[in-house]
Amino acid sequence: MTQHTPVRWAVVGSGGIARRTVGDLRLCEDAQVVAICSRSRERAEAFAQAHGLPLAFDDFARLCASDQVDALYIGTPHATHFALASQALRAGKHVLCEKPMTMTADETRELGRLARAQGVFLMEAMWMKFSPAMRRAAELVDAGAIGEPRLLQAGLGYPVPPDGPARFWDPALGGGALYDMGVYTITLAQMFLGELAEISVTGTMRPDGVDLEQAITLRYTSGALAQLATSITTLIPPRGWLGGRRGAIDFKEPLFSPAGFKLVTGQPPAPPTVEDLDFPREGAGYVPMFRAVNAAIREGATGHPLHPVEATAEVLSIMQTIQAELAAERDARAAP
Ligand SMILES: NC(=O)c1ccc[n+]([C@@H]2O[C@H](COP(=O)([O-])OP(=O)(O)OC[C@H]3O[C@@H](n4cnc5c(N)ncnc54)[C@H](OP(=O)(O)O)[C@@H]3O)[C@@H](O)[C@H]2O)c1
Structure with missing residues (x-):
C-alpha cells in the first residue's frame, strides 16, 4: 500500500x-x-x-x-x-x-x-481520544493550563430496557455497564492521571455476572483521584470534569465525544475566568479517528501513538480487577 x-x-x-x-x-x-x-x-x-x-x-x-x-x-x-x-x-x-x-x-x-x-x-x-475537543484539552493540560491534574469526575449511564439490545444483558456477550461504558471513563482517567496506584469499587452485579452499576475510585501515585460512575439501569448524563491546582476542564456532553469544554482558571477570591471552546463535529464524530487510522495504515504503522495497544490492555486490566471485586459480592436481589 x-x-x-x-x-x-x-x-x-x-x-x-x-x-x-x-x-x-x-x-x-x-x-x-x-x-x-x-x-x-x-x-x-x-x-x-x-x-x-x-x-x-x-x-x-x-x-x-x-x-x-x-x-x-x-x-x-x-x-x-x-x-x-x-x-x-x-x-x-x-x-x-x-x-x-x-x-x-x-x-x-x-x-x-x-x-x-x-x-x-x-x-x-x-474515538473519544481522537475528538478535536479532547485533543485540545490534552494539549492544554500538557501545557500546564490547569496546573497538575488532581481530580477527575466522570459519569455515563443509560437505563437500558430489560428487553433492549442483548449485548447489554447477555453475560456470554460481555453484558453489563463496566465493559460498555466504564471503558470510556477509565480510559479518560488513564489518559490524564499518570501511574495507577489503587482501585476501589462498589456496585451491583447480578448472579449471572451482568453488572448493573458501579462507583469506582482510582487513586494514582501522584495522589490524583478519579471518581467514575457507570450504569445500565440509571440515567447518568455523559459528563465529566478534570480539576487541577490552577484550573479545570469541564467537558461538554457527550463525554465520549465531547462537543467542546469550558476552561476555568483563576485563584479565589478573584472570580474565575471561563473560556468556552467548541469544536465542529464531522459526521457522527468518528471521522477524526478514521482519518488518523487510515494515515497510520498507509504509513505502515502497527499501532497508533494516541491510543496504543498497551493503553487498551491497561484499561482492561483495571476492568478485570473491578469485575472480580463486583463478582465477589454478587447481589441475588439485583434487578432487573
Ligand atoms: N463507539 C461507539 O460509539 C459504540 C456505540 C455502540 C456500540 N459500540 C460497540 O460496538 C460493538 C457492537 O455494538 P452494537 O451496538 O452495534 O451491537 P448490535 O447492534 O447488537 O450489533 C452487533 C452485530 O454484531 C454481529 N454479531 C456477530 N456475532 C454476534 C453474536 N454472537 N451475537 C450478536 N451479534 C453478533 C451481528 O451482526 P450480524 O447478525 O450481521 O452478524 C450484530 O448485528 C460493541 O462492542 C459495542 O461496545 C460502540
Whole structure:
C-alpha cells in the first residue's frame, strides 16, 4: 500500500454501530468501504444494498482471504472481538476493533504481538481520544493550563430496557455497564492521571455476572483521584470534569465525544475566568479517528501513538480487577 492508495475497508457485523460508522468512514478521502460481513447472507446483502457496498460476505474466513479488502472494522459484541481480530490479523488484515478490544488484558496483548509479527495495524476504536475537543484539552493540560491534574469526575449511564439490545444483558456477550461504558471513563482517567496506584469499587452485579452499576475510585501515585460512575439501569448524563491546582476542564456532553469544554482558571477570591471552546463535529464524530487510522495504515504503522495497544490492555486490566471485586459480592436481589 502506498501513501496515495485508499484503504479498502470491510465492516464486520450489521448492527447499530456498523450502520452509524459506515457514513463516517466514507467521509474520509483516503478510505473506501467495500464490504460487509454478517453471519447471515440475507443481512449481508441487505446491508450492502442499503449502503451501496460492492461486496457482501456471510463467511468470515472468506472475508479474511479476500484480496479486495485491506482493513476490518469489527463492530460485533465485545466477547466476539478476540476471535475475530486474531483470525483477521493472522490473515494479514489491518484491524480497528470496537471497544472494548477484548475481555482481558492478556488477549489484547496477544493481539498486539500478532499485529507486530504480521506487520499490520491494530487499534481499539477509542474515538473519544481522537475528538478535536479532547485533543485540545490534552494539549492544554500538557501545557500546564490547569496546573497538575488532581481530580477527575466522570459519569455515563443509560437505563437500558430489560428487553433492549442483548449485548447489554447477555453475560456470554460481555453484558453489563463496566465493559460498555466504564471503558470510556477509565480510559479518560488513564489518559490524564499518570501511574495507577489503587482501585476501589462498589456496585451491583447480578448472579449471572451482568453488572448493573458501579462507583469506582482510582487513586494514582501522584495522589490524583478519579471518581467514575457507570450504569445500565440509571440515567447518568455523559459528563465529566478534570480539576487541577490552577484550573479545570469541564467537558461538554457527550463525554465520549465531547462537543467542546469550558476552561476555568483563576485563584479565589478573584472570580474565575471561563473560556468556552467548541469544536465542529464531522459526521457522527468518528471521522477524526478514521482519518488518523487510515494515515497510520498507509504509513505502515502497527499501532497508533494516541491510543496504543498497551493503553487498551491497561484499561482492561483495571476492568478485570473491578469485575472480580463486583463478582465477589454478587447481589441475588439485583434487578432487573
Ligand atoms: N463507539 C461507539 O460509539 C459504540 C456505540 C455502540 C456500540 N459500540 C460497540 O460496538 C460493538 C457492537 O455494538 P452494537 O451496538 O452495534 O451491537 P448490535 O447492534 O447488537 O450489533 C452487533 C452485530 O454484531 C454481529 N454479531 C456477530 N456475532 C454476534 C453474536 N454472537 N451475537 C450478536 N451479534 C453478533 C451481528 O451482526 P450480524 O447478525 O450481521 O452478524 C450484530 O448485528 C460493541 O462492542 C459495542 O461496545 C460502540
